[in-house]
Amino acid sequence: MSESLRTRDKRVIWHPFTPQKYMPDPIPVVKGEGIYLTDVNGKRYIDAISSWWVTLHGHAHPYIALKIYEQALTLEQVIFAGFTHEPAVKLAERLLEILPGNFSRIFYSDNGSTATEVAIKMGVQFWWNQGASHRNKILALRNAYHGDTFGAMSVSGRSIFTAAFNDKLFEVIFIDAFTYAKASVKEARGEQLHSSMDEIPWDEIACFIYEPLLQGAGGMHIYDAAALNGLLQKCHSHNIICIADEVMTGFGRTGKLFASFYMDEKPDIICLSKGLTGGTMPLSVTACTDNIYQAFVQEDKLKTLFHGHSFTANPIACSAALASLDLLLEPATLQQIDRIGRQHAIFVQELKELCPTVKNARSLGTILAFEIVQGKDEYLNNISAVITEKAMDRGVYLRPLGNTVYLMPPFSIKEDELSFVYDVVRKIIGELA
Template sequence: MAIQYWGNKGGQRNKILAFRHSYHGDTFGAMSVSERSVFTAPFSDYLFEVEFVGTPTRDNIYELLSLVRREGSSIAGFIYEPLLQGAGGMRIYEAQLLDELLAELSGQGILCIADEVLTGFGRTGRLFAGEYLRHKADIICLSKGLTGGTMALGVTAVTERLFEAFLSDDRRKTLFHGHSFTANPIACAASLASLDLLLDEGNLQRIAHIGRRHEAFLEKLALYPIVKNPRSIGTILAFELNTGEDGYVNAIGPAITKEALAQGIYLRPLGNTVYFMPPYCITEKEMDQVYDFLVHSIVVHS
């Protein structure tokens, strides 16, 4: 959509900017804008070129801003997972620094594409991760929590500026990429029901409570030398186990999944990155059961 937008406007921009450690999906386009990794390796010869940069830190922010100023006139769009990179290792980064980058990108006219498939609908503590930011995206990609997992549904929301670039009597400016199940009525009904539950005051309080419990548990995690970088954002808790090489293929992940299943718990670590992302309806007893298992697992693997 970002690439066609510039074509519709008569521009020549065709470069896409994305973050390292990103994951945006499994089509060839989505793999192209994702980190080159074990997920994409079999298809590397078929992926289009993307300029990857690190998520903003205090050490690299000025380098990132300089790159945008230097190459901005050729960049069509920038795609990012706001504040939390999911499949790339549950990596959390600062809202303030992302805001600085988004301000420069917007100033250069670059379309900003927020992938809120994982971060949307309360996962980061607010309804959307973009609510932590002053500068808003031009395109937002939504799914997962949209229907509470009951049915597959995705939504792409855009600003008026983008919408108007495709609204034309010239049919060559049409966005032809619709799909057979567009606006499936059952999926749309499921999403409306899910949103009603999400916005219930009791549920919003549970989201905040889960976040507070995670923050308290971080203090316990910090006591174990095997635990690296314990962190949380909203309802997501994550840490690495310092055993072997960091990454998705670390064998400790499947081992922990097997141990957890034996205790009636389903956890699926990303290699040695262990994370706990509970449903909002989880009970106090169930939260305690998972926390106790995590401590037991840490001790066993120390």
Template structure:
């Protein structure tokens, strides 16, 4: 294939040619040569209902005949208003104000600027965010800065601002040290908060995504909220990946019973149909911008802010989630069932963890653990050859399927992982 396309997260010189997909249906992708691939990762975690879902397709079709786009400054429309209202009915009541943007990275940039200006509007010159090692929040400069623990961003270091970086208290099956780890992290955060220059705390609640599917306990998030409230700093949840059922609850903040001051949502927001994100804030945050002085306003926006097509699919997607929560709630027990049947005793695997629809584990290798571990492209190629789309994050192997996956289809993923690992 002689394509002019420069692909994301790809070393173009050494990576094999991409596979051309001609259609998708449910969990399946059909290639140009008629081979079928089982999408085990929801196409980078967005396609929560599966491909070509008829309800989403119909919503998109109907909206396209009425209004495809309109400037969102000075105008509004039903899809955006409905989506905002429906989101608020599913979130903690303290979250009241919805700001639209285009993708996960922009939702994070909005939260960064919103939190920073919040304190400026109140007359305080706070300068620092607390962030977590292993965090990933997107690829724009601000998002990279708060995900500075990633090895990907070293070449951009001079463009990024500094944060106060603390360990992430990751845990897994059989972890006997988790209470000690949590206590040490909370103590480190408390010492930073005493400096009184902290804008807010950014965290991916329950699961760090691209940082290796590292998981923390709900009670850690509750203790973090208590600490943030005591020192009166903003708690900001990046639920770009964890939102819309991924953790077994509609939102991770519901599972942890800890309400943030600002929450960022994207990926599954439109059901995987179109780019869309929201940054949702409490009334207290919003009121710091609500002023007669125009310079107190939040000056941020994008050309496609609140796009009607994306919002219409968002309304339809949220309807599917609330009408049939069992679709995502059933997956955690199935993951444990098949882990026990195929992988828990596997000699090549360790550190098993499950949260809702997501399962992750580490592959034992002789290399240093991390994203550039050579096991990743090797496994990816073998899985594709067998008809399965799995993209290990270095030596972290994970499954994050669309919610429409059947029990037999899910079991086949575990079977192929077992078979491929035994062949190495």
């Protein structure tokens, strides 16, 4: 039976981020339950990366499933231009209460890439609407990842993901989060800033987009909150719109409800997706402050944000998000997040001492990462596939980014289950040493 699904898959499916020529046989999954995925042969795997960082409360959570079912029987979809519905409004109201900043409006789309596309459009059109179209440059962090659509690729680091399109991407001013961190220390000491920092035309920049504290797909790099805070202050002193891409870091992943809570300086736009629905339905949000929104409330209809998607604010997805929020804000879930963070911190200490083939062990909230120094240091290196296979043999699903191994389990993972995952990681490190 598994053979036949694999064969059928291989005949008709094109999988994401997968070199087709070397595509390993896909694993037919028949069930998700809590932290486990079960394959067609009945083998269970702990989903230690939350299925691309989306699953917050475990798979097939009965409470979210029930809310989805109820909503599907009530109103499954409706055009969102000219219509509204309770789940969309209620979700917006609840998000505005908990978001890190002074947000007043919620714009819905359906994945992380579109959330950042919308944010960039808001950030650029904000100035255009006010007759300041010369103010159209965009600042972003080197090595960032904001998604796969053209705007999102443009503000992402140039990499193997963008290579075929580099000449089609719009120009962006990139700065390095780590260089900036060093430069801001120098600035605080009254020393001269790094020269590339001096050259930035701050007053021509419309907006700055960043993954707060952690560059995810770029290699789980954790950078300094104080430096980011300084950079946000600097941007705000030049009236630059700050766009926090919390598609990955949102909803408790970094130990706080949103990573932006680690900084005093707050964003003007925030992008959310992945954990928004607890990882059950595609949905995303781009929230903005009233100041930004008011620039679009104009008599001139040309100043409209002409953007939308067929499934904007899909009622089932909004209901799933409301259910996920209910679960997330329960004290027990917040305690789980804390406990995972503490367990990770202890394991990081162990990893630091464990073995010279492990480098840069680090953690932030429920995310832990380290590099395996083996072979060549790049994404296309086979070490990722080797680690995945070794982990799956032992009942854990890992999907390293090149030689960067990371854990990002669902918040429902128990202490002993996480210890089991660490044990598998220890064994793999031992075998690769």
